[in-house]
Amino acid sequence: MNKTVISVLGYDKPGIIASVSRILSDHRCNIEDVSQTILQSEFVGVFVVTRPDDLDEADLLRDLTSKLEPMGLSVVVKPMVRQQEWVPPPSEPFIITTTGPDRIGLVAGITEVMARHRINISNLKAVFRGGDEPMRNIMIYEVDIPLETDQHAFRSDLCERALELGLEISLQHRHIFEAIHRV
DSSP states (O other): OEEEEEEEEOOOOHHHHHHHHHHHHHHTTTTEEEEEEEETTEEEEEEEEEEEEOOHHHHHHHHHHHGGGTTEEEEEEEEOOSSSOOHHHHHHHEEEEOOOOOTTTTHHHHHHHHTTTTTEEEEEEEOOSTTOOOGGGGEEEEEEETTTSOOOHHHHHHHHHHHTOOOEEEEEEEHHHHHHHOO
């Protein structure tokens, strides 16, 4: 079995996941991981599958494309190449949220601080809907902060950058965040 990454993009409508998963099932591909979201009106889905050895990647792409293109969807298929396995250091999960007026460079500004402190982003959701109405513009980062990270220095750098960008920022351990936001 070969691991393959499949990306599907296009205008959102009901039935996309059903169509993709049916095609994969018909080709005896097992879906191991999937992440799907809708960004404004665009569907974005990434599937990691194992495909049988006798199924050529090009044949899979051809079939996916022929069946999904009429639905207005684009498909990319690539092998999942394992380079040197990255082993994350021991870490704690945190949630970082920012709110503030929309402008170019917000995501870059905040993520540069994270990269400098070697913090891995496991999930990011950024929604900009309100122009200058700050509470309608939010970025939520799920991150893993290595135990060796100087928390005080990281928090200080993050708050300084947020101030420069005109953002309000919150950093909470994921367990605290989930307890506070539990419905």
